[in-house]
Amino acid sequence: MSGTDTADPTTHEEHGDLRRSLGFKDLVVYGLLFIAPMAPVGVYGTLDAKSHGAVALVYVVATVAMAFTAFSYAQMVRVVPQAGSVFAYARVALGREAGFIAGWMAMLDYLLIPAVAYLFSGIAMNALVPEVSRWVWTALAVVVTTLLNLWGVRAAARVGFLVLALEIVVLLVFVVAAIVVLTRDGAERGWLSPLSGDGTQGAFALSAVMGAVSIAVLSYLGFDAIASFAEEVTGGSEKVARAVLFCLALAGVLFVAQTYLVALLEPTTSAEFAADPGKQGSAFYDAVDVSVGTWLHDLVAASKAIGAAFAALAGQAAAGRLLFAMGRDRRLPRVLSKTDSGVPRVALLVAAVITLVAAVWAARRDDGMDHLVSVVDIGALTAFTLLHASVVGWFAVRRRGGPVIWWRHVLVPVVGAVITVAVIVEASGAAQVVGAVWFVVGVLVLVGQRGRAEAAR
Numbered sequence: 001m002s003g004t005d006t007a008d009p010t011t012h013e014e015h016g017d018l019r020r021s022l023g024f025k026d027l028v029v030y031g032l033l034f035i036a037p038m039a040p041v042g043v044y045g046t047l048d049a050k051s052h053g054a055v056a057l058v059y060v061v062a063t064v065a066m067a068f069t070a071f072s073y074a075q076m077v078r079v080v081p082q083a084g085s086v087f088a089y090a091r092v093a094l095g096r097e098a099g100f101i102a103g104w105m106a107m108l109d110y111l112l113i114p115a116v117a118y119l120f121s122g123i124a125m126n127a128l129v130p131e132v133s134r135w136v137w138t139a140l141a142v143v144v145t146t147l148l149n150l151w152g153v154r155a156a157a158r159v160g161f162l163v164l165a166l167e168i169v170v171l172l173v174f175v176v177a178a179i180v181v182l183t184r185d186g187a188e189r190g191w192l193s194p195l196s197g198d199g200t201q202g203a204f205a206l207s208a209v210m211g212a213v214s215i216a217v218l219s220y221l222g223f224d225a226i227a228s229f230a231e232e233v234t235g236g237s238e239k240v241a242r243a244v245l246f247c248l249a250l251a252g253v254l255f256v257a258q259t260y261l262v263a264l265l266e267p268t269t270s271a272e273f274a275a276d277p278g279k280q281g282s283a284f285y286d287a288v289d290v291s292v293g294t295w296l297h298d299l300v301a302a303s304k305a306i307g308a309a310f311a312a313l314a315g316q317a318a319a320g321r322l323l324f325a326m327g328r329d330r331r332l333p334r335v336l337s338k339t340d341s342g343v344p345r346v347a348l349l350v351a352a353v354i355t356l357v358a359a360v361w362a363a364r365r366d367d368g369m370d371h372l373v374s375v376v377d378i379g380a381l382t383a384f385t386l387l388h389a390s391v392v393g394w395f396a397v398r399r400r401g402g403p404v405i406w407w408r409h410v411l412v413p414v415v416g417a418v419i420t421v422a423v424i425v426e427a428s429g430a431a432q433v434v435g436a437v438w439f440v441v442g443v444l445v446l447v448g449q450r451g452r453a454e455a456a457r
Contacts, residue, residue, distance in 0.1 A: 019152070019342025022233045024243055026157040027226045031247035033160050034113075034222030034314035036307050037167045037254050041300065042120075043215060044259060045283025048266070049273035051212035053189065053198030056260035058209055060195075062216040063252030066223075068416030069384050070248040072391045073227050074241035075408070079394065079401060081230040081237035084325025085318075086383045086390070091329065093394035094386070097446055100331050102386040103322060104442035108379025108435070110322050111351060113221060114315035115358040117308045118142050122363050124305030135363035142359060145313035146352040149320065152343050156313060163310040170303040171258065177292045178261040187264040188291075194263035200271035214426035217419075219255060221380050222311070223247045225318035228325075232342075265291040316355060320348035331449070378427060378435030384420040388413035 040047070040059065048055045073085075082088035084099075086106055091099025122138030129137075148156045189198050197204045226244050233239055266287045273280050289297040324344040327336025336347045395401040395409035404410070424432070 020232055020234050021152075021342075022157065022229055023235070024239050025161075027229060027233060027240060027243035028247050028250075029157055029161045029164050030229065030314045030317065031223045031226040031243065032251065033164055033307075033310050034225045034318070035220060035247070035251050036117075036222075036304075036311045037164070037171050037251070038258065038300070038304060038307070039219040039251075040216075040255050040259050041284045041304060042281070043219065044262060045273050045280030046277075047212045047216055047259075048263065048270050048283065049277070049280055050208060050215065051197070051270070052201040052205060052208045053193050053263065053270035054196060054204065054209055055212070055263050056194035056256050057196070058212045058216045059219075059252065059255040059259055061209060062213050062220065063248070063255070065213060065419045066217055066220045066248055066252075067245075068412055068419060069387065070223065070244050072387050072413050072416055073224055073244045075391055076387065076394070077227045077230055077240045077244070078237050081240065082325060083228055083231045083321040084329070085224065085227040085230075085322065086387045087322060087325055087329075087331075089390040089394075090386045093390035093398065096329075096331075098386060098389075099329075100326075100446050100449075101439070101442055102383050102390075103326050103331065104445070105379045105386070105435075105439065106322060106383040107319070108438055109221065109377070109383065110225070110315060110319035110379075111354050112358060112379075114312035114319065114351075114355045115362065117312035117315065118355065118359040119362050121305050121308040121312070122359070124301060124308065128302070128305070133363075135360050138359050138363040139356065141309040141312065142352060142356045145309055145316060146348070148313060149317050149348050149352075150343065150345055152341070156317060160310055160313060163306060167303050167307045170299055171254065174288070174292075174296060174300060175257065175261060177296055178265060181291050182261070182264055185291075188267045189264055189269075191264065194260045198270050200269040201274065211426070214423045216255075217423055218377050220248065220251060221377065222315065223251065224380070224384075225314060228318045228321040262287050267291075312355070316348065316351055319351040319355070320344050323347040323351055378424060378431050379438065381420045381424045381427075382435065382439070385417050385424075388417035388420070 044055060047058050051058045076089040076093075080088045080092055084091070084103060087099050087103030089099075090102035118138050118141050121141045122134040122136075125137040125141075126132065126134035148159055193199070201208075223244060226247060227240060230237055230240050262284055266283070267290060268279065268283065268286075273283060279286070285297050285300065288300060321344065323332060323336045324339075324347040325337075326332040327334055327347065336344075336350060338344070338346045391413040392410055396404050396406075401409070424435075427435075
């Protein structure tokens with residue numbers, strides 16, 4: 001098995017064709033669904049404590065940091081418009097082995113992030129209807145969204161658009177209500193404090209902000225899923241590249257706006273959050289409850305419950321495309337590359353079963369959420385690092401993309417890789433261990449595949 005793949009990146013062995021039916025709007029819908037417009041709600045209190053109150057600044061910096069990754073995706077999807085996303089990019093730029101490792105690590109993200117979202121939906125629905133166990137709600141969410149994905153990417157995008165519109169409406173209601181309260185009653189903190197800190201933990205500290213950024217970037221995981229639909233978009237890969245960049249920019253604006261407003265409404269100081277971590281998880285809801293009213297608290301909670309299930313829908317769809325691409329390249333069982341009416345139903349069902357098992361297992365444990373969250377991020381960040389390496393490998397080392405533009409083909413991906421590696425270093429020890437174990441298993445699988453290939457010669 002050769003170390004590099006010198007084939008045209010836009011060609012591959014066909015075992016199934018995906019149907020081209022998605023437009024720019026559909027791509028953005030999938031990206032925003034996966035990210036979730038109100039993703040900061042759950043981590044607002046933690047970020048406020050860690051950043052000394054400069055939570056809006058944290059999201060400004062995080063958006064800029066993730067822009068490097070989005071830019072690398074936009075470059076590679078133009079030259080490798082395939083369903084495998086980072087798996088396909090690393091395969092053609094760095095070699096088949098690197099491509100497999102990129103896809104293998106990305107599977108942690110694509111298969112387990114939907115499980116986290118399903119679990120979140122199950123927990124929220126159980127709070128509204130406690131007579132039904134949360135694992136039942138979790139399983140029901142998996143079944144409903146899987147049926148939508150099996151129906152077809154276009155149909156799922158239509159339903160997803162309605163859910164996304166609902167989430168955006170709820171976010172706008174929060175923004176309007178917050179502005180009304182701030183205009184009427186004034187802010188609890190200084191007007192610039194969400195960008196400079198509330199001063200209760202000392203002077204502004206850049207290190208505190210950067211520490212919080214390592215957590216905030218995880219709110220953006222999912223925008224990259226847009227690239228996995230490259231073979232199902234009408235109008236060429238340029239549309240996918242624009243959708244990736246637009247989705248990240250829009251998410252950044254939404255994240256900064258909502259965290260800025262809720263920080264102004266927040267009666268609890270960042271020092272109090274730091275001293276009492278138990279208050280951090282519900283900080284956003286508590287601030288809304290006190291300043292605006294319980295009605296908005298309940299509306300936001302219901303929106304998050306529904307939105308989480310459809311974030312999982314987008315994640316499951318992306319996971320199916322990754323398994324499809326790896327099966328087509330014979331890196332996973334070939335049956336995964338089969339399609340039915342342009343839909344990779346076998347790959348989707350396999351992704352759904354794995355996600356269902358993980359989500360229901362976690363739903364039946366009190367510490368299930370912690371276990372899932374601790375491992376999903378390492379896979380994505382490792383895949384992002386290999387994405388940046390792919391840009392350098394394709395354009396600067398192999399020089400397959402025409403003249404080398406050093407800032408675009410070297411500087412941006414190198415800075416992006418430094419950022420993703422730094423976030424990996426800041427991750428929890430448990431996540432690092434699980435990521436390392438998963439990596440080793442992937443290497444063993446790769447060695448086994450190479451051994452079988454050489455024995456067959």
